[in-house]
Structures are given as structure tokens and as C-alpha cells.
Amino acid sequence: MFQLDFKDRRPLHEQIKEQVKKLIITGVLQPDERIPSVRELAQMLTVNPNTIQRAYKDLEAEGFIYSIRAKGSFVANRDSTEPHPRREELMRELERNVAELMYLNEPVEQLLETIRAIYKKGGLNE
Amino acid sequence: MFQLDFKDRRPLHEQIKEQVKKLIITGVLQPDERIPSVRELAQMLTVNPNTIQRAYKDLEAEGFIYSIRAKGSFVANRDSTEPHPRREELMRELERNVAELMYLNEPVEQLLETIRAIYKKGGLNE
DNA sequence: CTTCTGTATTATATTAATTAATACAGTTAA
DNA sequence: TTAACTGTATTAATTAATATAATACAGAAG
CATH class of the missing domain: 1.20.5 (Single alpha-helices involved in coiled-coils or other helix-helix interfaces)
Incomplete structure (x- = not known):
């Protein structure tokens, strides 16, 4: 489900961000569903945890996920009343x-x- | 006609490219019209000629201008038969x-x- | 011949982006 | 309480991108 394409020269955190976003908008990941933790996904993809954190941070800024300290990161609910930042x-x-x-x-x-x-x-x- | 806003943190060659493109798609610059030479525009904007060359090279790759050695750079004709690369x-x-x-x-x-x-x-x- | 074109090369300095190694703080469950 | 897991922050180191500079070459025009 999560994999990286190293033919691409774009930054790792961007590739990861786009892939997670794709899983979200295609409905593979459902609202409020938990996604892998920063360290889990880092190990799965053999990249540095900070790279994942950067991707998650950007996804949160765009309103696609939300993170709760010590609990995890989850797919954001898209039909919220507030305007979507993206x-x-x-x-x-x-x-x-x-x-x-x-x-x-x-x-x-x-x-x-x-x-x-x-x-x-x-x-x-x- | 040509000016730069340095509030932007994007690379200079990208800003220049976008501004020239805008002048083209808005019709300010007409097909086959000559645009400033690399050295002219570099002096006008007080940037290095290589920066302009980079912008022009990218614009040519996208099919918006064409350059003729020793003659100058010109706005490309958009209604050519070949498919536009962009x-x-x-x-x-x-x-x-x-x-x-x-x-x-x-x-x-x-x-x-x-x-x-x-x-x-x-x-x-x- | 002189001057203007575009183009190419090499070098250098600076800035931005990326990765890495740690540490901190909060939650959960044993 | 303790151990193991979360997200988060900080700092440093490394790597990549950008911009400038100094030349050089080849063709066109006057």
C-alpha cells in the first residue's frame, strides 16, 4: 500500500505526501482511519522519521489528516463546516x-x- | 513592461519565466514579436545574463518562444500544427x-x- | 571589421532543501 | 509506576539548487 518510486527525483517527503493524499482521495483510506505512525512508516519505507513527519505536517496543513499527540495520525473528515485550506x-x-x-x-x-x-x-x- | 517583484521567494529565473509567459498568453506580446535579448533583459532587471538564459531556455522547451542564433528570441506561433509540448x-x-x-x-x-x-x-x- | 545575437562552459559563492541524530512530552496498557 | 508507543521540537550536518561571474564560440547585420 505504501511504497516509493525512486525513479522520481522529487523530494522524498513530497512523494510520500502525494501518495498518502492519493490513498485518501481515492477512498482507500477512510475518514478517521488511523494511518501508520511516523516511525512505523519510516521503517516501512526505510527513510528517516523526520521525512515522514514533514510529509504528515504538510498533509495536516492542507487539511487532509489530523494528528493527536501520543495517539497517532488520522484521515481528516472532509465534510466539516469550516472552509478547507487547500x-x-x-x-x-x-x-x-x-x-x-x-x-x-x-x-x-x-x-x-x-x-x-x-x-x-x-x-x-x- | 518587464519588472520583478522581489517579495516572491521563488527562483529569479522562474519569476522571469512566468512573467514573460503571462505577457504572451495575455496577448501583450504577439506571435513572432521580438522579445529583449538575454543581455538586454539582464541589464534591465539587473540580474545575471545566465539567469535570463535559463528562463528563455525553459520557455523555449515549453514552446512559448523560439530563439534564432545571432538574431534574437521571439514569441512562438501558437497555432502551429505540431502538438504543443506544454x-x-x-x-x-x-x-x-x-x-x-x-x-x-x-x-x-x-x-x-x-x-x-x-x-x-x-x-x-x- | 565591429557589434550585436544565442549558446555553452567552468568556477565559485550563497542559499535552500534534505537528512540525520537526539531529546522532550503525552498516552496507553501491563 | 514502568515500559513502550505516540507526535513534536531542536540542532547539526550534508546535499542540492540557485545565482553570479568570467569567458569563449558561432552566426548575422550593418
Whole structure:
């Protein structure tokens, strides 16, 4: 379930963060489910515990997990009432990309259809 | 027309690249229009010429400009027949963001409307 | 021939990012 | 209470990225 791809030259903590996030948004990890502790996952992946801590810290800042001292780290509940900290950032990034795609003559209908398809199938592949 | 905001902590060559790209996609710089030479822009911005060269090299790799030895650098023509190298990358990034926004309960209609609005007004603000 | 292009190379200094080794504090269960 | 597990913080060391600098080369234009 947790594994690392060393062909990637991106920082380890980022790779780990993205993989955990993927497990969350694909529903493999459910809200309030416990994820491996910092030291556990560090041993599983043979990396330094601080690398895992960095990934978890970033995931918590983005609102995808929450950590309780001496208890563990858990998947955050997404349907909380407060606004998600990651949301605005995603929207701005999306807008920049759409503007760039428009300049590159990508048809608007193509984009609309892409989005509809993702929502229809309930997320991304793999 | 060319200026830098040093409040940003991102690398200089990246800031320069993004600003030139913005001038291109907003239509301020037109296809086949000449942009400042490496040394000119370096002097204008009081940075090292190598920093400009790095930005231009990246912009060329993404297909936004083209350079001719001893002549100068120019805005690339976007309606060429060959596929734009930046396009697939943008689409994949957009798909990842949409999947994440879907997980965060962003309504699909909101995304569709955002895209329609961008196309309608012909790009992004400022 | 002189001057301007883009491009490439090498070196260096500085800054940022990453990893590592410890220590601390709180919870849980034996 | 003690032992073993949690997350967290701090500091140091190492590694990677960035930016500048000084040259050099090749082609185009006047």
C-alpha cells in the first residue's frame, strides 16, 4: 500500500505526501482511519522519521489528516463546516492552467467534458 | 513592461519565466514579436545574463518562444500544427486538481462555470 | 571589421532543501 | 509506576539548487 518510486527525483517527503493524499482521495483510506505512525512508516519505507513527519505536517496543513499527540495520525473528515485550506489554492491553480490551455487553443468543450468525466467516474484512474 | 517583484521567494529565473509567459498568453506580446535579448533583459532587471538564459531556455522547451542564433528570441506561433509540448502536462495537472477538488466536495457545476467564465472573458485578469 | 545575437562552459559563492541524530512530552496498557 | 508507543521540537550536518561571474564560440547585420 505504501511504497516509493525512486525513479522520481522529487523530494522524498513530497512523494510520500502525494501518495498518502492519493490513498485518501481515492477512498482507500477512510475518514478517521488511523494511518501508520511516523516511525512505523519510516521503517516501512526505510527513510528517516523526520521525512515522514514533514510529509504528515504538510498533509495536516492542507487539511487532509489530523494528528493527536501520543495517539497517532488520522484521515481528516472532509465534510466539516469550516472552509478547507487547500481549496482556494487548487482553484487558483486551476484557473491559471485553464487560461494557459485556452491560449494554446484547447477547445472549451474539451475541458468541460474532461471535468464531467472525472466527476462521473468518481475520481481519477489507478 | 518587464519588472520583478522581489517579495516572491521563488527562483529569479522562474519569476522571469512566468512573467514573460503571462505577457504572451495575455496577448501583450504577439506571435513572432521580438522579445529583449538575454543581455538586454539582464541589464534591465539587473540580474545575471545566465539567469535570463535559463528562463528563455525553459520557455523555449515549453514552446512559448523560439530563439534564432545571432538574431534574437521571439514569441512562438501558437497555432502551429505540431502538438504543443506544454499541453499534456497542463491537462494532467488539471485532472489531478479536479479530482482533489471533487474529494473536497466542490460542486461540479462550480468548476464548469469557472471555466466558462474564463473563456468568455478571454483569459485571466491583470 | 565591429557589434550585436544565442549558446555553452567552468568556477565559485550563497542559499535552500534534505537528512540525520537526539531529546522532550503525552498516552496507553501491563 | 514502568515500559513502550505516540507526535513534536531542536540542532547539526550534508546535499542540492540557485545565482553570479568570467569567458569563449558561432552566426548575422550593418
